[in-house]
Amino acid sequence: MLIEAARKGLCAPVNLTWEITSACNLRCRHCLSDSGSAHADEFSTVECLALLDELSTCKVFQVNIGGGEPFIRPDFFRILAHAERKGIVACVSTNGTVLDHTEKHIINYQLNQTLRLEDENAR
Numbered sequence: 001m002l003i004e005a006a007r008k009g010l011c012a013p014v015n016l017t018w019e020i021t022s023a024c025n026l027r028c029r030h031c032l033s034d035s036g037s038a039h040a041d042e043f044s045t046v047e048c049l050a051l052l053d054e055l056s057t058c059k060v061f062q063v064n065i066g067g068g069e070p071f072i073r074p075d076f077f078r079i080l081a082h083a084e085r086k087g088i089v090a091c092v093s094t095n096g097t098v099l100d101h102t103e104k105h106i107i108n109y110q111l112n113q114t115l116r117l118e119d120e121n122a123r
């Protein structure tokens, strides 16, 4: 079956990157995405969940979510939980400054997500 799937080729990216917000509390001078303020046209919660539904249907395996600082969004845990429900591996790039210890624990051990912390001293 895998060989047959390989012959047909991929129908969607295995892995993609999603800059979910431009909002960031640090506003580093070196920021490649020039993050600081959110864009006016960023996806709503409903739009984010619908995008994850679509990616799941397309069989996208992994989404690297960054920004900006994703955890600035008040709906971000809901979005992560939806990715988990849909079987999508979510890797999150965060500066880690807006998460408390309990939230980091939940992300690492309960949601089974990958968390990458940027060096906040680098700004």
Ligand code: SF4
Pocket (backbone or CB within 6 Å): 024, 025, 026, 027, 028, 030, 031, 032, 033, 034, 035, 036, 067, 068, 069, 095, 118, 123
């Ligand atoms: S913490 Fe990351 S996303 Fe935020 S301004 Fe700095 S480099 Fe950009």
